[in-house]
Structure formats: C-alpha cells, structure tokens
Amino acid sequence: MTSSTPAAAAVMIEARGVEKWYPNGFQALRGVDLTVHQGEVVVIMGPSGSGKSTFIRTFNALEAFQKGSITVDGMALSDDVRNIDAIRREVGMVFQQFNLFPHLTVLQNLTLAPVLVRRRPRREVERQALDLLERVGIHEQAHKYPGQLSGGQQQRVAIARSLCMEPRIMLFDEPTSALDPEMVQEVLEVMQELARDGMTMVVVTHELRFARRVASRVVLMADGEVVEEAPPEQFFTNPRHERSRQFLSQIR
Amino acid sequence: MNTPGSSPLQRLRRELFASPLDGLISLLLIGFLLAVGLAVLRWMLFQAQWAVIQANSTLFAVGRYPGDQQWRLWLLTSLLALASGLSWGLLRRLPHPGPAWPRNDRLAVGLLIALAVVAPLALQLQATVQLRWWLITASLITSRWAAGRWGQAIPPALRRWIPLIWPLLYLAGMVLISGGLGLVSVPPSEWGGLLLTLLTASFAILLCFPLGVLLALGRRSELPLLRGASVLYIEFIRGAPLITLLFLGQNILGFLLPGGLAPDRVWRAAWVLTFFAAAYVAEAVRSGLAALPPGQLEAARSLGLPMPLALIHVVLPQALRVALPATVGQFISLLQDTTLLSLIGLLDLLGTARTVMANPAFLGKNGEVYLVLAVLFWCCCAALGLGSRALEHRLNPLSSPAQA
Numbered sequence: 001m002t003s004s005t006p007a008a009a010a011v012m013i014e015a016r017g018v019e020k021w022y023p024n025g026f027q028a029l030r031g032v033d034l035t036v037h038q039g040e041v042v043v044i045m046g047p048s049g050s051g052k053s054t055f056i057r058t059f060n061a062l063e064a065f066q067k068g069s070i071t072v073d074g075m076a077l078s079d080d081v082r083n084i085d086a087i088r089r090e091v092g093m094v095f096q097q098f099n100l101f102p103h104l105t106v107l108q109n110l111t112l113a114p115v116l117v118r119r120r121p122r123r124e125v126e127r128q129a130l131d132l133l134e135r136v137g138i139h140e141q142a143h144k145y146p147g148q149l150s151g152g153q154q155q156r157v158a159i160a161r162s163l164c165m166e167p168r169i170m171l172f173d174e175p176t177s178a179l180d181p182e183m184v185q186e187v188l189e190v191m192q193e194l195a196r197d198g199m200t201m202v203v204v205t206h207e208l209r210f211a212r213r214v215a216s217r218v219v220l221m222a223d224g225e226v227v228e229e230a231p232p233e234q235f236f237t238n239p240r241h242e243r244s245r246q247f248l249s250q251i252r
Numbered sequence: 253m254n255t256p257g258s259s260p261l262q263r264l265r266r267e268l269f270a271s272p273l274d275g276l277i278s279l280l281l282i283g284f285l286l287a288v289g290l291a292v293l294r295w296m297l298f299q300a301q302w303a304v305i306q307a308n309s310t311l312f313a314v315g316r317y318p319g320d321q322q323w324r325l326w327l328l329t330s331l332l333a334l335a336s337g338l339s340w341g342l343l344r345r346l347p348h349p350g351p352a353w354p355r356n357d358r359l360a361v362g363l364l365i366a367l368a369v370v371a372p373l374a375l376q377l378q379a380t381v382q383l384r385w386w387l388i389t390a391s392l393i394t395s396r397w398a399a400g401r402w403g404q405a406i407p408p409a410l411r412r413w414i415p416l417i418w419p420l421l422y423l424a425g426m427v428l429i430s431g432g433l434g435l436v437s438v439p440p441s442e443w444g445g446l447l448l449t450l451l452t453a454s455f456a457i458l459l460c461f462p463l464g465v466l467l468a469l470g471r472r473s474e475l476p477l478l479r480g481a482s483v484l485y486i487e488f489i490r491g492a493p494l495i496t497l498l499f500l501g502q503n504i505l506g507f508l509l510p511g512g513l514a515p516d517r518v519w520r521a522a523w524v525l526t527f528f529a530a531a532y533v534a535e536a537v538r539s540g541l542a543a544l545p546p547g548q549l550e551a552a553r554s555l556g557l558p559m560p561l562a563l564i565h566v567v568l569p570q571a572l573r574v575a576l577p578a579t580v581g582q583f584i585s586l587l588q589d590t591t592l593l594s595l596i597g598l599l600d601l602l603g604t605a606r607t608v609m610a611n612p613a614f615l616g617k618n619g620e621v622y623l624v625l626a627v628l629f630w631c632c633c634a635a636l637g638l639g640s641r642a643l644e645h646r647l648n649p650l651s652s653p654a655q656a
Contacts, residue, residue: 060554081558089556099551103569103647112565113555158551165555 009037012169012200013059017068020054020224028054029065030224036169041201043211043232046221047247052204055221056171059202060084060091073168089117092162096174098154100146106133106157107142110164118165125164132160136190152183156190163194170194172203206251212236220244295619304617305624306376308608312624315444315599321436324428325447326384331424333392335417341399342414343646352400361396364389422458440518444599446628452518452600453587453632456525460586461579463526464533465572469563471538482534489531494589498524498596521593529586533579540575541567573647580640584633601625 013036020029028051036042044052057063059072061084070077072087101109110129114120133139136156138149146154155175162170172191176184188210195201195214205211211218211232218235220228220243228235228244239245269275305312314325344350344357353361368389372382406414429451431437443451470482489497501524502517515523544567552562572579594603605621608614614621 062550062554085556085558088554091554093551093554095547095551097545097547099545099547101548101551101566101570103573113552113557116561116565117556117558162555 009039011071012036012038012040012073013202014071015055015058015068016070018055018058018065018070019067020051020058020063020065028224029058031068032221032224032226034219034226034229036200036202038200039198040216041195041203041214042217042219043215044202044204044219044221045206045211045247046227047250049223050221051224052221053173056173056202056204059169059171060088060093062093089165090168092165092167092170094155094158094162094170094172094175096178098146098151098158098178100154100158100161102146105143105145106138106149109146109157110161113161114164114166129160129164132163133157135193136160137186150183151179152186155179155183155187159187159190159194169200169202172201172205174204174206176205176207208236208251220247222247296623300620300623301617302374302620304608304614304620307614308604309375309377311604311608312445312601314447315604316442317444317447318438318442321431321438324435328425328428330388330391331421333388334395335421337392337395337397338399338414338417341396341401342403342411343642344400345403346411357396361393364393422454440516443518445604446601448518448593448599449587449590449601450632452522452525452593453590455522456529456586457583459526460529460533460582463530464579465537465568467530467534468537468541471534472541486531486534489528490535494525494528495592495595497528498592500524502596517596518598521596521598525586525589528589529582532582532585536578536582537571537575539578540571540573543574544571573644576640576644576647580636584636587632587636588629601628 013034015032015034018029018032019027021027032051032055034042034055044056046052054063058065058070058077061077073090075083075087075090077083077087100106101112104112107126107129110132111122111125114125114128115122130139130142133142136159138153138156138160141149141153141157146157149157159170159175175191176187179187184207188207191201191203191210192214203210203215215232218228218230218232219226220235220239220241222243228239228241230239235244236248239248268278310322314322317325340357344352344354368385372385377385427433427435429438429443429447430440467482467486470478471486473479473482498521501520505515505520505523548566548570549562552566553559557565590600591602593600594606597603599607602625605625609618609621
C-alpha cells in the first residue's frame, strides 16, 4: 500500500499553480501543485492556517480559486454549474463537523442524493445503504436520527453517505478533529479499510499513525504552499526541509 | 423542588404567605383581583344587555350574505368540520399510533360539546339553527373518532393523498362562497363579518408564506440584482404603515389596471395584506436560514445536489422549523390586522360591529360588542398558536435536534 503507485495508473486529480485570495486580500493558496493517481491515498498535513483545508475544498468547488487549473477525473473545473455538479457527483467529501442532515434519519441521509441526483430506484438505494451501514458497523442505527448517535458513529454515517453516491474520489477534511479521543480509532479504521479497497483518497489530518500506515504520499503545506511531498517513511524519519522537521517536532 | 408533604394547599401557603410582608401583599393583590373579577362578572351577568349580539348574530357571522344562499356556508362549515375531524384523528394515529384519546383530546371534545350546547342557547338561536350546530359538532367528533379508529387501515399509497383535501376544500370553499359552477354569484361586497375576516386572513396567510420564503431566499442570494430587489421590497414594506398601504392599494390598483381588470375592493385589500405580511414572513424565514450552519448546504452541494434540490430537501425543512414560531406570530398579527379593513370601508368583523353600534336600536352597547369581538379574535389566534405548537412538536423528531 505504501509503495509508490505505478506510473500507468490514471490521474484522478491534477492541480496546477492554484492560487486563491480571500476578499480581504489575504492570499490563502500561493501556486499549489498536486497530482493524485487512482488508488492513491494522499495525506495533507500542516499547521493551522496553512491552506490545506482550503486546498482540498477547491477540488469540489466548495472554494473558488483565482489562478491555476484543477482537473478532476478528466473534467476541468470551471465556473459552469453543470460542470461543478458533475464533478461533485464523482467526489465524496467528509467534513470535520460531519454535517449530517439532522431532520432526516440515518438511512434517509444516505439515500437522499442517490435517489434525487442519480435517479436510482429507492428500493435499490436503500438496500445498498444498509449494506454500507453494515460495512461501517452501524447497521442497527439506520432508523435513528443523527442527533441520537455518538460523534464517531455520526462520522461513520457521513462516510457511508458519501460512499452511497459511489464516488471515484473521497476527500476527508480533518475527519477526526471534532471527535472525542476514544472515537477517533473507529473512524480511522473505516478509512483504512476504504483505502485497502482501492479508493482514491485525499485526507487532511493530524493523525500520524494513520498517515504512516495508510498514506501513499504525505504532503506538508505551510503558508499556502507545498513545502514537502514524500513517501511517509521518508517524511517521518528523514524530512528534507527544516519547516517539515519543525512541524513534526511540534505535533509529536 | 418538592419538599415532602407539599400538598397544593401547603405549597400555596409557602409561596404566598412566606413572610408577614409577603402575606400582606398577597392579600391585597388577591382582594384587588377578586374585586375586579366580580365587577366584570356582575356586569356580564346583570348589567350587560346581550340582545345586541343575539339580534345580530347572523350579521356578525356572515355580514349581508343573502339569506337564501346561506346554505352554501352551512355546507362549507360541515365539510370543514369533517375534514378537521379526519385530519385530527389521523394525526393522532400516524405515523406512530399513540393512545386513541389522549387527555388533551378528551378535554377538547368536552369543550366542543359544551360550546355547542351553551353558545346556541346563549345566542337564543332558532331551533333549526341550533340543530345545525349540534349536527356539525357531532360530525366533527364522529369523523375524529372514525379516523382514529380506522385511520391505520387506509393503505399508505392512498394515505399520502389525504392532505390534498385541504387545498381542494379551500378551492371548493371559494366556489361555494363566491358562486360559479352553476351557483348564483354572490359578489364580495356582500360578504362580511367573521366570514370576511377569516377569508381575507386565510387568503393572505396562504399566499404570503411562499412569497415570504422566496423573498428570504432572494435576500440571501449571491445575485446582486435579486438581492437588491428583495431588500428594497422588504424594507419598503416594513417602512410603511399597513393602513397607508391599504389606502394606496384601494386607489392605485384602480388606476393601474383598466376598468374591468382591477380586482374588487375586497380582493385588493386581501392582496395588500398578502404583500404586506410577506415582507415580515421573509424576515422570520431569514432568521431561520441564518440559524442553519453553513456546513448543511456545503454537505448537500458536495453530494451533487443542485441548488434547488438542496434548498428544498436540506435547507428549507430545517430553516422553516426554526422560523415557525416567528412566522406563526406574523400570521396571528395578520389576522388581527384584518380589522384595519373596517377603516377602508369594508365590513369585516370590526366593520360589521361598527355598523351595528351605529344602529339607533343598539346605542351604547359598545362594551358588549367589543367584548364579543375580543373573545372571537382570541379564539382564532389561540387556535393558530396551538396549531403551531403542535406542528413544532411534530416536526421535531428528537428532544434535542441540534447537531454538533
């Protein structure tokens, strides 16, 4: 899993020279490049304010960018709404705050988008949703509301909700940062299993053990730029840049 | 809280007579309230002359609606009673069957029966009219009982269509009231009293709600033109007193539209009420939209839902539930604002009351008339308030819906 990906694997995300300014003039991204191949798990780390969340949120157009180009699954991101919706259908996203829909049951959370967007028959989607819930270990909570679940369970539902759209890429924006410590592991295990099944993943996280064990590559961002990009073994044992060493010493 | 041995009497004593000074204040207050209460009661029972109400009860109810056509209103009332009973019973049993007759329901039925017995007697209605009220009450309770008993046996596919009886009934009601489809036409100028009040209020409530939601969404839109237009509209309406808008509507709509097309005076007023209330509903809905964490829309959009679907299925259901109490508050003030129709010469409940009080035969009976008006309005507003609380409770799947 941690070995470098064969060059033949298709490029799933290609970001070139992405720059973003906030309306107040602050530059959040200063020409970021990243290439993600099919089946790769890229972990993005970095101090807070380094632009890592902003960066992965540009992949499904939750954040706009002003310069550079991003191609996702062969589709170039443009301002066209149809293009954006088409990309979002192929890219799942898991948020720090789960963002489950509190007025719908767990099962309805999963089936909403596939039925409305993919126009698949409800019965079929429900069967798939129950399978997915079983896979993330919360089969028996299907008819509860999100507010009745623990944080870890909610995040696993959120992962299952994204998977129900059968995405080709999964983005994780600090998926364990809002969780109580004892619930972090159950979420990481689900993500690890997903990686083992070959899902292409981009993960913003501070979980060193996850990065070490699952990542194909680790990317360190600081001040809106990529500082270092390396396989996890090299990154954690022998980082090339001073900034990486400093960051690792701070979070260890 | 409850210390041992706290019977109601002991608790009263502890709360009202904790110290000598407390006791003195309590005694004075109780005495004052008793005196006022007794005075009001004595006036109501011995001094007030309720003949003014008894003689004009039809006028208060429907204004000058032609007598030979009033059977249409009786029919509408009966249909409303049946539909209410049906909905009431079904709501109690679906989706989760509760007890068939919870305490509140028994209380409500008791009140309905008491009202059906006492009100016609107090108003000294004719025996035939009394009988009709009793039948209507009986049909309401019977359909409540039947729906509660057999509601679950209705197949789900059919059940989904049952709420449709309300919009259908509203349209049928419009036909019954105004005529058409073979019925003799009764022009709006002959509607009056409670009929006119409820009609304009319900018309405005039904239409101002979708309009208000659209305005609230417009105000939060990213399109500058749409946002600007919504803000301008909302702030203009909220900056003008309703009564000036009503006068404006009466005059301007007549000028703007060629003769035959201008709606009748009643409808002009109803439209003005609608546009007026929409601005306030928009602000209530906006507060609900603002209360929603931005992550909800982001999650919906990142699942590939286009904006309209994300609004309909994710944003609005949550925002409207938050905005519900404030919105119903607007509906209640809208109902009360219909009294302003009397100032532009329409015979709503208050307008009818003023013509009655101007009748030499009933000079000086203002107290009786206004008291009845106040009670009628209170009943309508209390019904709206109770309905909103029940809806809020029903829309809330959890005791703590808020999410981390």
